[in-house]
Amino acid sequence: MKISARNLLKGKVTAIKRGAVAASVKVDIGGGNVITSTVTVEAVDDLALSEGSDVTVVIKASEVLLATGD
Template sequence: MKLSARNTLKATVKKIIPGTVNSEVILELSPGVEVTAIITKDSVESLGIAEGKTAYAVIKSTDVMLGVD
């Protein structure tokens, strides 16, 4: 995976809280250190994001996006 964003944090998906349109994805960077992203339910499904899997918090400007291998 190559990105233009310079702030990419590898993490484990700790919890997914689904909503009607968006889902809240909580990533654990290390024990007790978490970051949360709000992404569409379609993105959760298409990226195969699931609890326990590895994902990347990609921070660019004021947005936090997720990426997977």
């Protein structure tokens, strides 16, 4: 598969919390960093995701915001 997004982070699913329609999927990308993605429950099933699944986090956004502690 080819994709235009350039922000690709390989990781491992560490937790999936299913709701009625959406699911929260936590992905460990290493170095103590975890990314949480909210996807549909249908997507979790279609991708056959489970704890321990190897995945690639694809980040495609029109904005990236930065903040400091000030």
